[in-house]
Amino acid sequence: QVQLVESGGGLVQTGGSLRLSCAASGLTFSNYGLGWFRQAPEKEREFVVAINWSGRNIRYADAAKGRFTISRDNAKNTVYLQMNSLTPEDTAVYHCAAARDFNGPDNRASVYDYWGQGTQVTVSS
Numbered sequence: 001q002v003q004l005v006e007s008g009g010g011l012v013q014t015g016g017s018l019r020l021s022c023a024a025s026g027l028t029f030s031n032y033g034l035g036w037f038r039q040a041p042e043k044e045r046e047f048v049v050a051i052n053w054s055g056r057n058i059r060y061a062d063a064a065k066g067r068f069t070i071s072r073d074n075a076k077n078t079v080y081l082q083m084n085s086l087t088p089e090d091t092a093v094y095h096c097a098a099a100r101d102f103n104g105p106d107n108r109a110s111v112y113d114y115w116g117q118g119t120q121v122t123v124s125s
Helices: none
Strands: 003-007 010-013 018-025 033-039 046-051 058-060 068-073 078-083 092-099 119-124
Touching (some): 003 092, 033 078, 058 068, 078 092
Antiparallel strands (some): 033 046, 046 058, 092 119
8 A cells, every 4th residue: 555644744934944754665665766745725736847767857837946845765655855945835735746657757646546644734823
């Protein structure tokens, strides 16, 4: 059974930082591309960033460029999202996702096979 479990969310002030983690089990982690998506209340799910199996190819949404950094540790079956310079607009539930058939980092939710339950990030003004 595949599981993706996010952690690291919380409440932070504007300008602060958080580091999210997503621990995977039940799959061969290095065979999967990974992505982070977020969903704010009453808004559609939004792509944040994706990374290929090796970590060499990364794609960021415009909102994440220059502030967020994705990385992965295949030995630990974990993907990370370092978020800096947070603003209230970053408030959302952040989900990680894994895709088996991954032709490079992909921003389409439909290509991902497995999803975590999410971790809440709240940025106060």
